[in-house]
Amino acid sequence: MAKRIEVPEAKGPATALLFNDWYPAMRSEGLSNRQMVKQTIMGVPLVLGRRADGKIFAMRDACPHRGIPLSCGWFDGKDVTCKYHGWSFEPVSGQCTEIPSLTQHDSLDCTKVFATAFPCEERDGYAWVYFPEPGSGRVMDRAGLPAVPEVPKFGNRYRSAHLTAELPCNVDHGIIGLMDPAHGPFVHQSWWWRSRKSIHEKEKHFEPIPEGFRMTAHAPSGNSAPYKLLGVYGEPVTTTIDFVLPNRRYETIQCGDKWFASLTTVTPTTANACRIDVAAAWNVFYRVPLVLPVAKFFGQRFVEQDQVTMIEQAEGLRYDPTLMLIDDADKPAKWYFALKQARLEAGKTGLAARHPLEGPVTLRWRS
Ligand code: FES
């Protein structure tokens, strides 16, 4: 496996973050054994863990009493206890269960005290955390939240894999880097993927979907290795790529009853740094033993090529240069910025967000 890539500290400009949504905080396999794990997501210091009954939790890593990180204290599989004055909290709800200093003469009801606990659910091996708008208080109606995102699956038997890469730039650059079609032949040139010489004109069809856009199902380009591999089944291959706010790219490839699906997210760790996570599931080559390591190897190489390029890009972005987006290759990036802006404005005005796409659009570029 390739060497680990050194990711420098993010020094570039910050960007606005989209709250009231789910973000993958970390791989959930890392939560076990009464351990508390620290993780900063959306600029919020979190402490995550797994109760003895299996349920995972994510709390703000700060005691509501005097602010010491709760991760400095103890977790017995049931309650989190603060190191400073021993207040205990049920970590899924954040509700205080004990304040040791209280006497019979005190009237304070400790169960009225809450540490900040975020809705937290396990999907596809990730701990997904819901971040409400800062200052909006505790999420009372957890059942009323939008569905937790997950990799689409088209059957019960599948294999899955995960990849991750930290990026020292803000989430906008992570996302537009992900949807940018023109960097492929330059950043991802290699014998098994495609080369600069294979650049040719492409025509792709897009349509609006709620809070995003879809590149509609199409016969895939003939020069990319994964599609060639899928082609051995001899049936037409259809691909759909959806981008949905705040940060999700769903790709589904189907060929008869064979399928490959992935969900790639770019999650803000802070206002000027982010992390790419790819979760994939497939039933293609289900019985072939070496496919998982081979797929992981190629996937890892691919993500690392993006990561290395964006680390270099971050060096340039430090000085906040003026940038440009061109038609048609950067049109999806323009749509992303318009969708994000519309959502931020809708949050302020309470009016419905305006969608930048009024109907189907065809884009052309060479890549
Ligand atoms: S600071 Fe946590 S109990 Fe006092």
Ligand SMILES: [Fe+2]
């Ligand atoms: Fe890329």
